[in-house]
Amino acid sequence: MKKAFLVSAALAALAGPAVAQEDVTLVISNSQWLDALRGEKLWAAIKAYEEVAPNVTLEQEAIPSKDYADRIMTEFGAGQGPDLAIMQEGVFYSLADAGFLVDVGEVAASAEMNKTIDNAVVDGVTLGVPWQRAVYALIYNKELLDAAGASVPTDIDGLIAAGQAVEAQGAIGFTSRHQINDFSGWFMDFQNWAYGYGVDWVDDQGNLTLNTPEAAEAVAAFKKVYDSGIIPVGDDMPTQRTRFKENQVGLSIDNSGGTLNIASGGTLDSANLGAAALPFPHPGAHQQMFISISQHSDHPEEAAAFLTWLVSPEGQARLREASGPDALATDVPVTEEFATANPWAPEFAELAQHSRSTLIPGFEVETGQIMRSVMEAVEEVLIRGTDPAEALATAQGKAEWMF
Amino acid sequence: MTDLLLQADAKTPVARSARGGIRWRGMLPYVFIVPPVLYLAVFMFYPLGRQIWLSFTRTRLMNPNRSEFTGLSNYERLFADPEFYMALQVTVVYSALAVILGVTVGMIAALALNRPFPGRAIVRAVLLFGWACPNVAASLVWLWIFNERSGVLNTIVTGLGLDRIAWLTTTEMALPSILLVTVWQVAPFVMLVMLAALQSVPEEVKEAARIDNADSLSVFRAVTLPHVMPTLQLVSLLVAVWSIRRFDIIYLLTGGGPIGSTSTLIVKLRQIAFENYDLGLASAYGVIGLILALTVAVIHALFNRRRQKRSQQ
Numbered sequence: 001m002k003k004a005f006l007v008s009a010a011l012a013a014l015a016g017p018a019v020a021q022e023d024v025t026l027v028i029s030n031s032q033w034l035d036a037l038r039g040e041k042l043w044a045a046i047k048a049y050e051e052v053a054p055n056v057t058l059e060q061e062a063i064p065s066k067d068y069a070d071r072i073m074t075e076f077g078a079g080q081g082p083d084l085a086i087m088q089e090g091v092f093y094s095l096a097d098a099g100f101l102v103d104v105g106e107v108a109a110s111a112e113m114n115k116t117i118d119n120a121v122v123d124g125v126t127l128g129v130p131w132q133r134a135v136y137a138l139i140y141n142k143e144l145l146d147a148a149g150a151s152v153p154t155d156i157d158g159l160i161a162a163g164q165a166v167e168a169q170g171a172i173g174f175t176s177r178h179q180i181n182d183f184s185g186w187f188m189d190f191q192n193w194a195y196g197y198g199v200d201w202v203d204d205q206g207n208l209t210l211n212t213p214e215a216a217e218a219v220a221a222f223k224k225v226y227d228s229g230i231i232p233v234g235d236d237m238p239t240q241r242t243r244f245k246e247n248q249v250g251l252s253i254d255n256s257g258g259t260l261n262i263a264s265g266g267t268l269d270s271a272n273l274g275a276a277a278l279p280f281p282h283p284g285a286h287q288q289m290f291i292s293i294s295q296h297s298d299h300p301e302e303a304a305a306f307l308t309w310l311v312s313p314e315g316q317a318r319l320r321e322a323s324g325p326d327a328l329a330t331d332v333p334v335t336e337e338f339a340t341a342n343p344w345a346p347e348f349a350e351l352a353q354h355s356r357s358t359l360i361p362g363f364e365v366e367t368g369q370i371m372r373s374v375m376e377a378v379e380e381v382l383i384r385g386t387d388p389a390e391a392l393a394t395a396q397g398k399a400e401w402m403f
Numbered sequence: 404m405t406d407l408l409l410q411a412d413a414k415t416p417v418a419r420s421a422r423g424g425i426r427w428r429g430m431l432p433y434v435f436i437v438p439p440v441l442y443l444a445v446f447m448f449y450p451l452g453r454q455i456w457l458s459f460t461r462t463r464l465m466n467p468n469r470s471e472f473t474g475l476s477n478y479e480r481l482f483a484d485p486e487f488y489m490a491l492q493v494t495v496v497y498s499a500l501a502v503i504l505g506v507t508v509g510m511i512a513a514l515a516l517n518r519p520f521p522g523r524a525i526v527r528a529v530l531l532f533g534w535a536c537p538n539v540a541a542s543l544v545w546l547w548i549f550n551e552r553s554g555v556l557n558t559i560v561t562g563l564g565l566d567r568i569a570w571l572t573t574t575e576m577a578l579p580s581i582l583l584v585t586v587w588q589v590a591p592f593v594m595l596v597m598l599a600a601l602q603s604v605p606e607e608v609k610e611a612a613r614i615d616n617a618d619s620l621s622v623f624r625a626v627t628l629p630h631v632m633p634t635l636q637l638v639s640l641l642v643a644v645w646s647i648r649r650f651d652i653i654y655l656l657t658g659g660g661p662i663g664s665t666s667t668l669i670v671k672l673r674q675i676a677f678e679n680y681d682l683g684l685a686s687a688y689g690v691i692g693l694i695l696a697l698t699v700a701v702i703h704a705l706f707n708r709r710r711q712k713r714s715q716q
């Protein structure tokens with residue numbers, strides 16, 4: 001917050017005449033830098049800023065996604081870390097809550113932001129700009145579904161039937177995270193099932209309500225799919241995505257980022273990949289990533305200037321090329337070439353109109369803690385066959401004890 | 404007079420030098436001790452002291468320097484949480500079984516390798532692989548081995564006409580599976596240390612026992628085992644302490660699940676520190692783990708003292 005005036009100064013400097021500036025290195029952390037193809041493309045996209053600002057050198061801090069939250073929060077907590085952090089919404093809210101992020105309201109005002117900016121405003125202060133929004137969809141391998149004589153499912157029974165038909169052909173029916181050792185990814189994926197069955201984790205008064213009939217229905221639906229034998233139990237998500245990439249999987253629920261990963265660099269032809277609405281009665285979730293300036297940065301003005309370029313038409317066009325169908329901070333359509341090569345992409349843009357954040361309103365910082373209780377209840381149902389309502393009542397009890 | 408003065412002048416530096424040498428030799432142990440003491444102070448005692456202090460405070464991960472002293476409240480919360488008792492139970496069971504199985508398998512391998520046979524060096528090198536392999540790499544390999552659909556173990560199981568086993572995804576099998584990996588990692592170390600101990604057993608004493616018609620089992624019980632017992636106790640202590648604080652294998656294979664069946668104190672500590680951002684409560688978990696490890700060390704020291712008393716009698 002106290003550095004807000006510096007951001008204004010940076011914007012003024014950008015608008016003013018060019019003067020000799022000292023060389024500056026901006027460190028940007030992101031787990032995506034480690035993604036095989038996407039990481040290189042994203043990095044190349046933002047590296048273009050060095051042409052605009054020759055005195056600035058961008059440097060990566062690449063952290064594996066599984067360790068990202070732990071590491072970045074430890075770094076910030078210790079008064080260190082990168083100048084800019086690209087992070088999931090949950091981490092963003094935790095850092096915002098601790099007061100570690102710089103007000104970038106002026107940066108946001110410099111561009112025509114879309115609704116993805118909404119969640120970056122915390123207590124009236126804009127603490128980041130949207131990097132990407134990856135909405136979830138049901139994706140499928142067209143050839144495998146055709147060979148199995150299965151149609152694109154629109155409900156759970158259809159999903160099981162299609163998955164089993166694919167299994168009968170020797171491939172994997174449906175992939176989904178399903179283990180607690182992949183907790184941070186699993187809880188976000190599971191929000192699709194919850195929202196899909198109309199779950200609101202809080203009531204009108206803002207109280208946590210984990211044991212609603214809708215939540216029990218969502219857990220029961222997941223259990224039904226799990227028990228049908230179409231999920232490769234024990235496979236982690238990278239393995240499942242690789243299998244999809246290699247034409248070994250019929251269906252999955254994945255976000256646009258993951259789908260772009262699946263459609264690139266494998267034997268699966270992107271034109272052979274289909275996307276559809278989730279097989280649930282209600283819309284699903286999205287994963288939102290923000291990019292923010294650290295309060296510990298020694299170069300907040302340069303970092304703000306970089307963000308201003310990033311949300312400008314030039315920066316967004318560069319980011320669009322590397323982001324596939326993900327929604328960005330401003331409305332930049334995918335190129336015609338991309339849309340032709342990836343016919344599944346428009347479905348994601350459509351689903352983004354109604355998707356919801358994976359965070360629980362009013363409990364953004366505590367969402368992980370609350371969802372651990374929920375996912376432990378899901379595990380209890382999957383493994384011990386406990387009644388969903390009973391397991392969720394235990395989760396509710398835990399949540400009440402915690403908060 | 405002049406001669407005397409000259410002699411005195413000539414002797415003084417020598418005398419000083421000798422005194423300096425004695426003083427220097429007296430200082431020498433301290434000079435050698437200072438680096439490790441400094442190292443331990445910076446990297447062990449300070450963090451340990453800080454952890455103990457944090458366990459009496461309300462400290463958030465995001466603001467570790469803004470602690471608020473809350474007395475025993477973290478311990479009150481910890482003892483009121485049923486998940487703590489489950490984690491404690493899992494830690495004790497896991498550590499005890501890791502010691503029993505790891506030391507037994509390692510000891511058997513050491514006894515086998517203590518006899519000369521063709522290819523012994525190769526077998527020893529192969530058996531050491533588990534110990535030499537980095538934990539993270541080993542865990543990822545084992546994830547594949549345990550894979551329910553396409554893992555090596557289930558390929559063998561289904562080849563035998565049996566049903567697939569959910570190695571890591573059922574409460575019954577998850578802990579035994581983790582123990583299998585632990586034993587695979589720990590047993591080679593035990594084997595190496597015990598092999599060195601076995602090779603130091605005097606051959607003439609064993610020979611004398613054999614001349615007295617003692618069979619192999621009796622020779623082992625009466626000669627070999629007493630000789631290697633101090634090493635066996637020490638290696639058991641090391642394996643126990645390592646098991647209490649083992650994190651990577653468990654976290655990577657199961658993350659403490661399913662349903663907390665492999666959630667040890669250290670796995671729980673990570674969850675509380677990095678998911679709940681509660682460094683105070685996480686530190687209290689760490690202190691309990693420390694007490695557990697110290698208890699094992701004290702038991703070992705008591706055994707040691709009793710053995711020394713017996714040998715003096």
